[in-house]
Amino acid sequence: MRLLSTGAAGIRAQQVALDVVGDNMANANTTGFKASQPDFAEALATELRPANVTLNGAPVGATLNVGAGVFYNAIGTDFKQGAMMTTDRSADVAINGSGFFEVTTANGGKAYTRDGNFQVDAAGNLCDTNGNIVTLVDDQGNVMPNGNLLNTQELEIGSDGAVTAMLAAQRMSYGQIPLVVFPNQEGLQKMGSNLYGISASSGAAQFAKAGTTGAGSLQSKALEASNVDLAANMTDLIQVQRAYQMNSRMVSDGDQMWGIANSLRR
Amino acid sequence: MMRSLYSAISGLKNHQTKMDVIGNNIANVNTTGFKKSRVTFSTMLSQTMKGASTPTAGTAGGTNPMQVGLGSSLASIDQIMTDGSQQTTGNPSDLKIAGPGFFTLKTTAGETVYSRSGAFNKDALGQLVDPASGALVLDSAGNTITIDPATYGSYDIAPTGVVTGYKLTDGTPVTIGAGIQIATFPNPAGLTSIGGSFYKVSNNSGAATSYGGGTPYPSGTSLVTGALEMSNVDLSQEFTDMITAQRGFQANSRVITVSDTMLQELIDLKRN
Numbered sequence: 001m002r003l004l005s006t007g008a009a010g011i012r013a014q015q016v017a018l019d020v021v022g023d024n025m026a027n028a029n030t031t032g033f034k035a036s037q038p039d040f041a042e043a044l045a046t047e048l049r050p051a052n053v054t055l056n057g058a059p060v061g062a063t064l065n066v067g068a069g070v071f072y073n074a075i076g077t078d079f080k081q082g083a084m085m086t087t088d089r090s091a092d093v094a095i096n097g098s099g100f101f102e103v104t105t106a107n108g109g110k111a112y113t114r115d116g117n118f119q120v121d122a123a124g125n126l127c128d129t130n131g132n133i134v135t136l137v138d139d140q141g142n143v144m145p146n147g148n149l150l151n152t153q154e155l156e157i158g159s160d161g162a163v164t165a166m167l168a169a170q171r172m173s174y175g176q177i178p179l180v181v182f183p184n185q186e187g188l189q190k191m192g193s194n195l196y197g198i199s200a201s202s203g204a205a206q207f208a209k210a211g212t213t214g215a216g217s218l219q220s221k222a223l224e225a226s227n228v229d230l231a232a233n234m235t236d237l238i239q240v241q242r243a244y245q246m247n248s249r250m251v252s253d254g255d256q257m258w259g260i261a262n263s264l265r266r
Numbered sequence: 267m268m269r270s271l272y273s274a275i276s277g278l279k280n281h282q283t284k285m286d287v288i289g290n291n292i293a294n295v296n297t298t299g300f301k302k303s304r305v306t307f308s309t310m311l312s313q314t315m316k317g318a319s320t321p322t323a324g325t326a327g328g329t330n331p332m333q334v335g336l337g338s339s340l341a342s343i344d345q346i347m348t349d350g351s352q353q354t355t356g357n358p359s360d361l362k363i364a365g366p367g368f369f370t371l372k373t374t375a376g377e378t379v380y381s382r383s384g385a386f387n388k389d390a391l392g393q394l395v396d397p398a399s400g401a402l403v404l405d406s407a408g409n410t411i412t413i414d415p416a417t418y419g420s421y422d423i424a425p426t427g428v429v430t431g432y433k434l435t436d437g438t439p440v441t442i443g444a445g446i447q448i449a450t451f452p453n454p455a456g457l458t459s460i461g462g463s464f465y466k467v468s469n470n471s472g473a474a475t476s477y478g479g480g481t482p483y484p485s486g487t488s489l490v491t492g493a494l495e496m497s498n499v500d501l502s503q504e505f506t507d508m509i510t511a512q513r514g515f516q517a518n519s520r521v522i523t524v525s526d527t528m529l530q531e532l533i534d535l536k537r538n
């Protein structure tokens with residue numbers, strides 16, 4: 001009886017789809033969040049009759065296959081631009097385009113994020129909400145040392161990523177926030193806390209100046225809203241629920257048919 | 267059990283916190299010197315169902331990782347330290363700081379605290395105090411400011427923080443104390459809010475730098491007398507955030523009910 005396992009495969013796949021929809025909705029208000037999208041594929045079919053057999057001397061055409069259900073194939077990330085939410089905070093910055101910010105985590109590794117909710121900490125580092133230090137570069141594109149912003153006031157971030165702040169009553173330049181692009185950004189690994197990491201298929205990070213082609217520009221005093229579309233996700237939720245229901249109906253129908261077969265002989 | 271249930275619970279909890287912060291902001295819409303907070307969320311860890319693979323030129327394309335996220339978590343509750351607008355009161359002991367900086371006060375427990383609220387008063391001894399808590403306003407030398415009512419008939423406070431008393435006898439102006447202290451911090455948003463409109467130094471605010479008296483206030487900072495700083499809460503922003511929080515909460519609760527229905531469906535698979 002293939003029906004049971006086909007139904008079970010459907011249940012499993014729809015459950016993953018629900019998990020993805022649930023995660024999207026939980027992150028409907030997460031800064032810089034990019035929605036995920038499940039992708040299903042059909043499972044290998046069983047060949048009941050090969051092609052080109054003859055029946056009573058006459059050739060019979062096509063192959064006769066019975067599919068074995070569905071399995072989840074990939075979970076893609078939709079990197080569509082999120083809406084700009086203006087805030088009053090001068091250390092907030094949003095990317096309008098396809099780049100990422102680079103941060104150095106506590107263990108020294110590099111991570112990438114779209115969440116521009118930054119702050120200047122007590123040691124003078126520009127860092128994100130988890131204390132990961134944001135990479136700044138000078139005019140030549142060399143990475144600048146940490147802690148430059150110590151004791152500065154009134155941080156400003158320009159649309160080209162230029163960081164300026166007041167020190168001893170003078171507005172000084174503290175380098176630029178570079179944007180990072182990848183050959184295949186869909187291949188980035190999600191690391192939690194709004195961070196992405198490089199994976200085998202993402203390719204290496206490439207620095208680009210904000211405002212140049214491909215990387216996008218920066219908007220200060222703004223944050224990028226989550227790109228989760230609640231209407232689309234609510235529709236997905238209905239679809240997933242109904243598909244799940246139908247698959248489970250197949251399992252119970254299969255069960256019933258098995259019951260009938262078992263009770264043929266009293 | 268289903269991941270979606272727990273994703274949705276994390277979403278519910280975070281939206282609840284967002285609502286709590288919005289509630290506090292709106293409750294303080296008319297609190298002198300209040301600085302609003304805002305909540306940001308971040309993603310939780312993702313469960314990797316399949317890792318990424320490296321492409322080989324001409325032979326095989328790389329595949330992307332397949333990951334299911336496990337919900338959202340609180341990223342930060344930031345204090346937004348922008349200036350509030352000025353409210354003119356005409357009361358000579360009301361002070362507003364134009365620009366960055368904080369008043370320095372000493373609480374009755376002897377602790378040094380910082381505040382943007384300058385609704386001060388003179389007490390019976392002539393000391394400049396925060397009337398709500400009895401905390402004493404400090405000058406740039408770290409001493410309290412006493413305008414002795416037995417000596418001075420009136421006083422004024424200059425934009426530079428210098429307090430001048432006018433003698434009862436002949437009206438001679440006398441400088442009292444070392445000028446009202448204003449403290450700045452490397453990271454003012456890192457201060458810990460302790461209630462009563464007071465802030466305390468934290469590990470991430472950095473140490474206070476004091477100005478006033480011999481050290482003039484930093485450029486861009488001055489005192490306005492006879493005025494108070496209003497709360498920087500923007501109601502239109504808060505109400506918009508409230509809608510976002512409510513709708514986000516609602517969507518997450520729907521994920522829970524649907525997950526529940528689906529689990530019921532599973533249980534119903536097996537007839538007795």
